[in-house]
Amino acid sequence: MTTTMHMDTSVQNVDIAIVGGAMAGATLALALARLSSAQSLSAQSFAHKLARPLSIALIEAHVPDKQHPGFDARSIAIAHGSIFELSRLGLWPKLAHLGTAIENIHVSDRGHFGMTELNAAQFHLDALGQVVELERVGQVLFSELTKSDVKLFCPAKLVQIDATIDSHTLLLDTGERIQAKLVVAADGLQSKVRSSFNLPITQVAFAQTAIIANIQTDKPHQHWAYERFTQTGPLALLPMGDIQGQPRLSMVWALDAEGAKQMQAAPKAEFLAALQQAFGYRAGKFVDVSTRHAYPLDLSYMPRPIHHRCVFIGNAAQTVHPIAGQGFNLGLRDVVSLLEVLKTALEQGDDIGSVAVTHAYLKAREHDRNSTIRNIEFLVRGFSNQYWPLVLGRNLGLRSLSWFVPLKTPVAQKAMGWK
Numbered sequence: 195m196t197t198t199m200h201m202d203t204s205v206q207n208v209d210i211a212i213v214g215g216a217m218a219g220a221t222l223a224l225a226l227a228r229l230s231s232a233q234s235l236s237a238q239s240f241a242h243k244l245a246r247p248l249s250i251a252l253i254e255a256h257v258p259d260k261q262h263p264g265f266d267a268r269s270i271a272i273a274h275g276s277i278f279e280l281s282r283l284g285l286w287p288k289l290a291h292l293g294t295a296i297e298n299i300h301v302s303d304r305g306h307f308g309m310t311e312l313n314a315a316q317f318h319l320d321a322l323g324q325v326v327e328l329e330r331v332g333q334v335l336f337s338e339l340t341k342s343d344v345k346l347f348c349p350a351k352l353v354q355i356d357a358t359i360d361s362h363t364l365l366l367d368t369g370e371r372i373q374a375k376l377v378v379a380a381d382g383l384q385s386k387v388r389s390s391f392n393l394p395i396t397q398v399a400f401a402q403t404a405i406i407a408n409i410q411t412d413k414p415h416q417h418w419a420y421e422r423f424t425q426t427g428p429l430a431l432l433p434m435g436d437i438q439g440q441p442r443l444s445m446v447w448a449l450d451a452e453g454a455k456q457m458q459a460a461p462k463a464e465f466l467a468a469l470q471q472a473f474g475y476r477a478g479k480f481v482d483v484s485t486r487h488a489y490p491l492d493l494s495y496m497p498r499p500i501h502h503r504c505v506f507i508g509n510a511a512q513t514v515h516p517i518a519g520q521g522f523n524l525g526l527r528d529v530v531s532l533l534e535v536l537k538t539a540l541e542q543g544d545d546i547g548s549v550a551v552t553h554a555y556l557k558a559r560e561h562d563r564n565s566t567i568r569n570i571e572f573l574v575r576g577f578s579n580q581y582w583p584l585v586l587g588r589n590l591g592l593r594s595l596s597w598f599v600p601l602k603t604p605v606a607q608k609a610m611g612w613k
Contacts (some may be wrong), residue, residue, distance in 0.1 A: 218508030
């Protein structure tokens with residue numbers, strides 16, 4: 195790995211420049227490096243076909259610590275299907291020790307009769323997914339990057355990007371210039387790459403803000419995750435690893451703007467009491483809460499996450515509501531699809547930044563991406579609405595899942611990250 199932090203006006207030529215080194219960008223960089231250098235038996239025949247290893251640059255504005263916007267205090271649920279893909283890419287063995295298994299999911303509608311459960315044992319699995327803390331994941335991924343052949347520019351920010359027919363030239367705030375055949379934008383909702391090209395993005399406001407924190411409880415979570423729909427939006431609790439024997443849950447609580455402001459500023463005892471009232475005692479008594487953070491919960495997506503010699507992945511392509519826990523899982527499917535498209539292009543000797551390649555990626559992602567975005571918007575609106583026919587319908591739907599177990603299969607497949 196090359197880490198660059200000094201002023202340099204020379205141009206460095208690479209095959210692929212990835213802008214943004216959080217979950218999606220770092221995962222893609224490591225997967226490409228592993229594929230190119232044939233670190234697995236399945237990749238050896240492919241790497242043998244390359245005249246030389248791929249040259250990959252990763253540009254990241256922040257070092258991975260608590261202040262990193264992509265590797266902050268949040269926890270995420272990595273679905274079973276995503277665990278499979280990360281294992282196939284050789285990354286999950288590096289992260290597995292950070293995971294806390296989700297063996298059961300309880301879904302309920304506060305104040306109504308609708309509830310159901312999903313259990314890993316019903317599908318002959320050890321777990322439906324794993325919960326990891328982003329800050330700890332960031333440390334591992336960047337450690338792996340230091341051992342790879344990826345050229346890491348960190349901390350460095352993209353200042354300007356200039357396009358030609360055959361490449362893009364990226365100017366960094368360090369003064370360095372990188373010329374790449376393909377640019378992958380993984381730089382989040384406020385993508386500098388997207389704004390540089392003045393590309394459109396569709397935004398849907400849900401009028402919800404998430405309060406995110408870690409909660410300590412008076413009893414073990416026993417690997418249960420909870421999704422409770424309230425009048426202000428969903429309230430999710432995910433199992434986390436204990437600290438000094440103290441059980442913990444990762445909380446995402448959707449509130450209106452004023453409610454979120456009040457709960458973020460409320461004294462600890464007042465906050466815990468309000469949370470207990472909203473959720474109930476199914477997970478035990480809430481006894482402590484960590485620092486609270488607030489994030490707006492809007493839907494943002496690019497109608498076409500491609501441009502000339504450029505593709506967009508992860509939160510740069512779409513940022514979704516956490517109601518179904520699909521954020522990183524959807525972004526990882528972007529990564530996997532792009533890897534497959536690039537591998538095909540390289541095997542055929544094609545230009546990896548060509549129109550054919552970018553449009554192949556667009557086609558590969560179209561159905562899964564559009565259906566996931568539609569389903570999430572439907573869930574948010576359907577479970578945040580108190581119009582009584584909708585309330586009745588969703589509660590009957592939840593109860594039907596409990597009464598007729600075969601109906602759980604497609605729901606569980608989505609929860610586990612299966613397309």
